[in-house]
Amino acid sequence: xxxxxxxxxxxxxxxxxxxxxxxxxxxxxxxxxxxxxxxxxxxxxxxxxxxxxxxxxxxxxxxxxxxxxxxxxxxxxxxxxxxxxxxxxxxxxxxxxxxxxxxxxxxxxxxxxxxxxxxxxxxxxxxxxxxxxxxxxxxxxxxxxxxxxxxxxxxxxxxxxxxxxxxxxxxxxxxxxxxxxxxxxxxxxxxxxxxxxxxxxxxxxxxxxxxxxxxxxxxxxxxxxxxxxxxxxxxxxxxxxxxxxxxxxxxxxxxxxxxxxxxxxxxxxxxxxxxxxxxxxxxxxxxxxxxxxxxxxxxxxxxxxxxxxxx
Numbered sequence: 001x002x003x004x005x006x007x008x009x010x011x012x013x014x015x016x017x018x019x020x021x022x023x024x025x026x027x028x029x030x031x032x033x034x035x036x037x038x039x040x041x042x043x044x045x046x047x048x049x050x051x052x053x054x055x056x057x058x059x060x061x062x063x064x065x066x067x068x069x070x071x072x073x074x075x076x077x078x079x080x081x082x083x084x085x086x087x088x089x090x091x092x093x094x095x096x097x098x099x100x101x102x103x104x105x106x107x108x109x110x111x112x113x114x115x116x117x118x119x120x121x122x123x124x125x126x127x128x129x130x131x132x133x134x135x136x137x138x139x140x141x142x143x144x145x146x147x148x149x150x151x152x153x154x155x156x157x158x159x160x161x162x163x164x165x166x167x168x169x170x171x172x173x174x175x176x177x178x179x180x181x182x183x184x185x186x187x188x189x190x191x192x193x194x195x196x197x198x199x200x201x202x203x204x205x206x207x208x209x210x211x212x213x214x215x216x217x218x219x220x221x222x223x224x225x226x227x228x229x230x231x232x233x234x235x236x237x238x239x240x241x242x243x244x245x246x247x248x249x250x251x252x253x254x255x256x257x258x259x260x261x262x263x264x265x266x267x268x269x270x271x272x273x274x275x276x277x278x279x280x281x282x283x284x285x286x287x288x289x290x291x292x293x294x295x296x297x298x299x300x301x302x303x304x305x306x307x308x309x310x311x
Contacts, residue, residue, distance in 0.1 A: 013289050067176065192214050
């Protein structure tokens, strides 16, 4: 019987033990494990990888601790603009949405783009109209209000600074959530969702909704979901680059992830990480930052949940 595996992330950055209280540490780990087990249960019961990654990401979007869905950060205008994408490794079908507001679970809208349109990416008002036409749930502004996120924004809203997420330093916070999985049919899938950058302007879009940069899945190689400073991940085409190293150079999953994240990204000045899974059930959780909220489970092994570099 083929291996099943799932991995998730909740962002990367300068995450140290000193930056979180014991209660915060416990809450983040509990949120990660809850999302991980939700996706794993689908795989365990014979479900497909697409359903598993969609559900895992939806759980993370519903958790205000993470910068996606309900926990999305504030833009320059005090609004929430969210991006998400999902990709099927078996068919290479992909769905992506960018700059949407008031969508409760952006990952569900990205999945609907695959199921109900001939397009790959929809953005802003057009994506929201599409959501209305396909019964995607909306939520009022108060649903997305979070005091911590609001305070982050008020610190810099009158400046030209922007803030990523998950760090003690203003310019080193990378808030994104994602999941990758392989099911019993050896099909892989990847999904990623984000609220972007605090105080972002001009409808800025990062790597999360860009297929090949923040998200990629191909049954010939792997499934990838990234988190980091999106501009660098777009320039390096990180997710697809990992796949290419496996397909064209014969790298293992771990070798390919390390080549891109620990060498190529570092040389560019990019910080962050990714999660990856192969059709064989191999998992990689690779990052060059101080920490990455991450979790994985292979078959019926004990769940692995970690935050800091050392665990």
